[in-house]
Amino acid sequence: MQKKLFVISGSSGVGKGTVLKGFLQKNPNFMLSISCTTRKPRQGEVDGVNYFFLSKEDFQNCIDNDKFLEWAEFAGNRYGTKRKYIKQCLEEGKDIILEIDTQGALQVKKQMPEAVLIFICPPSIEALENRLRGRHTEDEAAIQKRLDEVKIELERAENFDYKVVNDDLDNAISELENVIIGEQAKC
Numbered sequence: 651m652q653k654k655l656f657v658i659s660g661s662s663g664v665g666k667g668t669v670l671k672g673f674l675q676k677n678p679n680f681m682l683s684i685s686c687t688t689r690k691p692r693q694g695e696v697d698g699v700n701y702f703f704l705s706k707e708d709f710q711n712c713i714d715n716d717k718f719l720e721w722a723e724f725a726g727n728r729y730g731t732k733r734k735y736i737k738q739c740l741e742e743g744k745d746i747i748l749e750i751d752t753q754g755a756l757q758v759k760k761q762m763p764e765a766v767l768i769f770i771c772p773p774s775i776e777a778l779e780n781r782l783r784g785r786h787t788e789d790e791a792a793i794q795k796r797l798d799e800v801k802i803e804l805e806r807a808e809n810f811d812y813k814v815v816n817d818d819l820d821n822a823i824s825e826l827e828n829v830i831i832g833e834q835a836k837c
């Protein structure tokens with residue numbers, strides 16, 4: 651069966667990580683790409699597990715040497731997906747999931763039109779803000795920067811293949827599963 655690249659995006663705090671974790675627990679055969687970032691690790695985040703945490707210089711080096719399939723600046727930090735790992739997974743016949751921002755998702759689609767873009771929506775902007783604040787991982791300035799991105803992210807979402815609303819978590823996981831399994835069945 652031909653293997654697929656799935657891209658999950660959504661505003662910060664919408665629950666992408668939580669929904670994906672639930673999905674991967676039920677579907678452990680999927681590979682999850684580990685991104686590079688210049689953001690500082692949050693408490694409990696581990697280098698090589700949550701992200702590859704790079705200095706600004708090392709990240710720039712990767713850009714200059716064309717190591718990234720896509721990269722973007724988001725809320726004051728840079729994030730990027732290494733091309734090599736994605737290529738390797740697809741060549742080895744593994745389905746792979748990228749959890750990246752909307753700018754990166756659209757860059758991937760340009761290069762790989764067969765990639766499936768899935769946008770996770772909040773039930774409301776108020777719920778999104780409550781989740782972002784309730785996570786207690788960002789200071790107020792960083793929260794504001796992330797909230798400032800929401801409008802343009804919702805506009806970019808119009809170019810995505812699917813939208814999944816993360817209201818009830820179990821429903822959102824099932825909906826994501828339906829989308830992904832449905833796409834695999836098309837191969």
Ligand code: ADP
Nearest residue numbers: 662663664665666667668781785816817818819
């Ligand atoms: P993201 O990865 O999109 O930034 P997270 O997965 O870190 O978001 O989730 C942000 C916060 O929202 C977390 O505290 C998480 O527990 C909570 N959350 C996620 N999904 C739901 C949901 N369906 N209902 C209520 N809270 C949720």
Ligand code: 5GP
Nearest residue numbers: 685686721722724729730731749750751754
């Ligand atoms: P966070 O700092 O909350 O971990 O991530 C902030 C945003 O960066 C999220 O929207 C997340 O999906 C996105 N992101 C994570 N990795 C990448 C990546 O490799 N490329 C791009 N473009 N965005 C990423």
